[in-house]
Amino acid sequence: MRTHFSPPAFFEGVRDMAPMLLGIVPFGMVCGVGAIAAGASPVAALAMSMIMFSGAAQIVATQLLAAGAPFAVIVLSCLVVSLRLLMYSAALAPYLRALDNRWRNLLSFVLTDQAFAGTLQRFRASDDLAANASYFLGSGALLWVVWQLATVAGILAGQIIPASWQLDFVVPLCFIAVLVPLLRDRISILVFAVAAIAVVVLDAMPLRLSMICGGLLAIGAGVLADEMTSRAARRKTR
């Protein structure tokens, strides 16, 4: 089906995404700072933001690079962090199925945690396909542009701000802001605990494998706990 671009919905998407920038700008800056600190040239640092366009993957890549991890381990770790995008892709797919390929390829490129969170509610509320797609594109385009500007600011700041300010600590802080609100149920807290303990215990593993192994162990623990609780619930209803 041919979909028409709707400028009002596009700008509505831009407007609704604006409050999110408070969290995006420092994160993007840190990605710029981190890439430079890991030895990337300014052009490569910006290319990282333009092409990977994922704060989590960029941070993982630059931190592991700085820690001297082998290429394959870095790629594998980035792959595991990027798995959550599969979840967003699957959740949005039913609403985007009727779009033509060009639109789907374009919207996929700007699918991020923030764009997902911002558009899912609207998709559920309205079935105007053209307006929804344009709204998504507006949200995603704003995030992409601001992400690049923030990265450039970080590349510049990284060369001016002294290391004693410890700006690199903004990285864990950004992730804490994402993580803590997710810890609202017992299984999430279990997954958190397993990941935290495993990553510390496994720290001595060679090739900086501790992050990926700790994460995978915690995911396994979460799946197991889900299975056990749903089995217990089934037994109760019987």
Place this chain on the structure above:
Amino acid sequence: MSRELTIWLLIFAVGAITYTARLSFIALFARRDMPPLLAEALKHVPVAMVTAIVVPAVVFMPPGVLRIDPANAKLIAALAAGAVAWWSGSAGPTMAVGRTAAATIAVGMGVLWLLRYLMGQP
């Protein structure tokens, strides 16, 4: 392999991964549903991986040396930031996310700088 070449190869390899993951169910397997076990596992990816990224950055100082004590300024700053994220993250859905991040970063950096000043570190 030079550092710069490695970085460019990484950019394209990881870029291909992130784009493929984004495209996956929207375009590549648009006609298929996600296997239930995969869906269950993916649900836990954010908490598991973000924890595995954050915890080492906070409890090891310098790298490889475990420091879970009040003299680890990063640990205390992270706990303060976590408290802010908990309190501010419960406020509401989507649009609160940006505010939560800004407040968490501000408090975390503020506490870190204050503690380092009090401990007489530069």
